[in-house]
Amino acid sequence: MLRIECPWCGVRNEDEFSYGGDASVQRPADGSSMDEWYDYVYTRDNSAGKHTEHWQHVNGCRAWVTVVRDTMTHQIHSTAPASPNLPVNTVPGKKSKGAKS
Amino acid sequence: MHYSALSLVKQALTGNRGWTRAWRNPEPKKHYDVIIIGGGGHGLATAYYLAKLHGISNVAVLEKGYIGGGNTGRNTTIVRSNYMLNANSQFYEKSMKLWEGLSQDLNYNVMFSQRGVLNLFHTDAQRDAFVRRGNAMRLNGVDAELHDLDGVKKLMPHLDFSQNTRFPVLGGLSQPRGGTARHDAVAWGYARAADNLGVDIIQKCEVTGINRDGDKVLGVETSRGFIGAGQVGVAVAGNSSRVFDMVGMKLPIESHVLQAFVTEAIKPLVDTVCTFGMGHFYISQSDKGGLVFGGDLDGYNTYAQRGNLPTFNHVVAGGVTMMPCLARLRVLRQWGGVMDMSMDGTPIISKTPIHNLYLNGGWCYGGFKATPGSGWVFAHTIAHDKAHELNKDFTLERFREGKMIDEKGAGASPKAH
Numbered sequence: 465m466l467r468i469e470c471p472w473c474g475v476r477n478e479d480e481f482s483y484g485g486d487a488s489v490q491r492p493a494d495g496s497s498m499d500e501w502y503d504y505v506y507t508r509d510n511s512a513g514k515h516t517e518h519w520q521h522v523n524g525c526r527a528w529v530t531v532v533r534d535t536m537t538h539q540i541h542s543t544a545p546a547s548p549n550l551p552v553n554t555v556p557g558k559k560s561k562g563a564k565s
Numbered sequence: 566m567h568y569s570a571l572s573l574v575k576q577a578l579t580g581n582r583g584w585t586r587a588w589r590n591p592e593p594k595k596h597y598d599v600i601i602i603g604g605g606g607h608g609l610a611t612a613y614y615l616a617k618l619h620g621i622s623n624v625a626v627l628e629k630g631y632i633g634g635g636n637t638g639r640n641t642t643i644v645r646s647n648y649m650l651n652a653n654s655q656f657y658e659k660s661m662k663l664w665e666g667l668s669q670d671l672n673y674n675v676m677f678s679q680r681g682v683l684n685l686f687h688t689d690a691q692r693d694a695f696v697r698r699g700n701a702m703r704l705n706g707v708d709a710e711l712h713d714l715d716g717v718k719k720l721m722p723h724l725d726f727s728q729n730t731r732f733p734v735l736g737g738l739s740q741p742r743g744g745t746a747r748h749d750a751v752a753w754g755y756a757r758a759a760d761n762l763g764v765d766i767i768q769k770c771e772v773t774g775i776n777r778d779g780d781k782v783l784g785v786e787t788s789r790g791f792i793g794a795g796q797v798g799v800a801v802a803g804n805s806s807r808v809f810d811m812v813g814m815k816l817p818i819e820s821h822v823l824q825a826f827v828t829e830a831i832k833p834l835v836d837t838v839c840t841f842g843m844g845h846f847y848i849s850q851s852d853k854g855g856l857v858f859g860g861d862l863d864g865y866n867t868y869a870q871r872g873n874l875p876t877f878n879h880v881v882a883g884g885v886t887m888m889p890c891l892a893r894l895r896v897l898r899q900w901g902g903v904m905d906m907s908m909d910g911t912p913i914i915s916k917t918p919i920h921n922l923y924l925n926g927g928w929c930y931g932g933f934k935a936t937p938g939s940g941w942v943f944a945h946t947i948a949h950d951k952a953h954e955l956n957k958d959f960t961l962e963r964f965r966e967g968k969m970i971d972e973k974g975a976g977a978s979p980k981a982h
Contacts, residue, residue, distance in 0.1 A: 506817035510806035
């Protein structure tokens with residue numbers, strides 16, 4: 465069981481959340497090239513190790529959360545409120561307590 | 566050594582002391598014509614068909630662990646070719662035909678059992694969709710049979726057939742030629758047959774880098790040193806993105822974990838492969854008697870070969886809804902495999918922008934049944950530097966070109982297929 469720390473509700477079980485995918489994917493500006501749109505829609509880093517991703521606390525406060533989780537170990541390094549204004553790779557986040565697989 | 570009833574008798578009479586190793590354990594050479602990265606079913610099959618059909622036997626299969634220790638040993642062993650879209654239907658049917666002669670071809674019993682695959686439907690709309698798929702299959706020369714409720718009762722008498730449940734069973738679509746095979750035997754059979762033809766199977770040899778000169782691959786860096794190669798084929802399932810990261814390419818793939826489960830062994834109960842139509846659940850019975858079943862992905866990116874409890878609960882809820890008697894059984898084992906989920910649910914067996922590097926990946930849940938066909942077309946693609954008619958649509962460029970093969974119609978979402 466993943467234990468994800470919602471910034472508002474505290475540490476909760478993964479089945480209260482819905483996975484929203486890679487949070488580092490940025491929508492290209494209008495008028496971007498086909499290659500940029502192709503990358504946005506289809507390709508993913510699919511990184512082995514630290515992965516910045518979105519989860520929605522759908523059976524809780526319904527807020528979106530940005531989570532940094534290790535895809536090799538399921539360890540959760542940090543969680544923070546998701547925000548379009550925060551570049552995800554610099555999410556400050558809180559050190560997540562007790563959040564382990 | 567040729568396996569036969571005679572060899573069995575001979576060995577039995579001489580205390581079974583004369584059996585030889587099924588394949589060698591060679592040191593890697595400095596250079597091979599073709600290197601296949603990944604010693605699972607697909608990689609081994611590719612090497613076998615390269616040697617057998619294309620006369621290329623200076624081939625090495627590099628495996629970081631032991632052969633068949635990845636997804637080949639972590640699936641639910643289901644074989645079927647019940648697809649609707651032409652590209653899928655024809656490719657998987659080729660694979661099915663290879664399965665039908667595989668034990669003889671390899672001189673190794675892969676225990677292919679054509680016990681049938683039955684997909685249940687529960688609504689009128691679902692029946693219409695299944696009729697359409699069944700007709701598409703038959704037009705492609707694949708066997709398909711539609712069953713009403715009585716027909717399903719004959720095939721799977723232990724389902725919940727009450728009509729006052731939320732999703733009453735109305736009938737099913739079956740492919741009688743579908744079934745199951747022994748997963749380990751597939752890897753071992755291909756390994757032995759490829760080794761016989763001169764292929765080097767090199768285990769405990771992890772590829773750590775790909776050396777290239779511009780868009781030409783020179784060879785691979787491994788945990789056992791540099792090995793040169795004329796061509797390199799990648800068949801590493803859930804690790805496709807990691808290998809292509811070595812050449813700086815991003816793939817339209819995400820890696821997810823799919824769990825599977827097996828119960829204690831019981832007397833024959835499930836004679837066919839059966840899938841639930843109102844949830845994702847599939848079940849069959851192994852020759853040892855355990856019920857082997859599975860369902861959805863856990864749903865988040867992972868390379869860890871294990872899943873979590875909520876998915877198990879979800880899968881079992883579907884199973885017990887379909888077949889309430891399952892609730893009495895104990896689950897003995899659970900495992901997870903890392904799936905390379907492509908963005909349209911269809912594999913990629915293709916050339917790449919790097920001239921002598923080839924990709925065989927994006928298998929989603931469906932890699933096991935494709936093993937013979939995948940190796941067959943991948944060997945052709947490498948040997949001729951050109952896709953075969955059967956995999957010409959499974960390109961890497963199809964996403965860019967808008968030519969997706971989206972059997973489920975779920976769009977560009979790796980976890981929805």
